[in-house]
Amino acid sequence: MLQLIESNTDEKNNNYFVVAVSGAGEADKKYVLMHIIKGKYAIYDYEFHDIIKCFKWQPNNGYACCLLKDIHFEKLPDLPFQKNKLVYMHILIQEYCLKIKSPVPSERYVLHHINERMRDNRKENMI
Numbered sequence: 001m002l003q004l005i006e007s008n009t010d011e012k013n014n015n016y017f018v019v020a021v022s023g024a025g026e027a028d029k030k031y032v033l034m035h036i037i038k039g040k041y042a043i044y045d046y047e048f049h050d051i052i053k054c055f056k057w058q059p060n061n062g063y064a065c066c067l068l069k070d071i072h073f074e075k076l077p078d079l080p081f082q083k084n085k086l087v088y089m090h091i092l093i094q095e096y097c098l099k100i101k102s103p104v105p106s107e108r109y110v111l112h113h114i115n116e117r118m119r120d121n122r123k124e125n126m127i
Contacts, residue, residue, distance in 0.1 A: 005030065014057050018046060031122060036064050042089055042119035048097045051076065057089060062118040064089040090121045098123070 006018040016034040030046030036057050042064040044052055054075050055066040065088045066072075068081055080095055081087050094100050094111055114125050 003028075013053065016049075016053065018049065034064070036119065040119065042121060044089065044093060044121040045123055048093055051097055052089065052092070055087075055092075060086065060088070064119050064121075066092075089119070090126060093121055093123075094126065 001022050003020045003022070004017060005020055007016065009015055014034045014036065016032050018030060018032050020028040020030050022028045031043055032046055032049050032052070033041045033043050034052070034057065036042055037059050040059060042057065055072065057064045057066050059065075065086045068079070068083050068085055068087055070083065073079055073083060076096075080101075081092075090111055090113070112127050113120055114127060117125070
């Protein structure tokens, strides 16, 4: 069962829908569907929503990405990325939200979307 919990229609930022999914005796899971462009949405776990909604997401090669500006570092001063560089939503979730970093600082882990949907950034879809 799918239940709409919250939504926004703020044209300054990406519109989003917070939904709860329940079924088969499992506890409700909350996800966010965020509009990226022209009917294209990214999905991610609700627990990261306060961070993800700080950014203006755009499409890039099928992924959701954002150009990092001063305002992002004012809101989140411990971001482990460089200003004026692109960050992909799945990398932000991996490295900033989940704190998963490569043991070799000069290299990044390869992040794979299990279902091959590049904007499906739920924890259970990334390895």
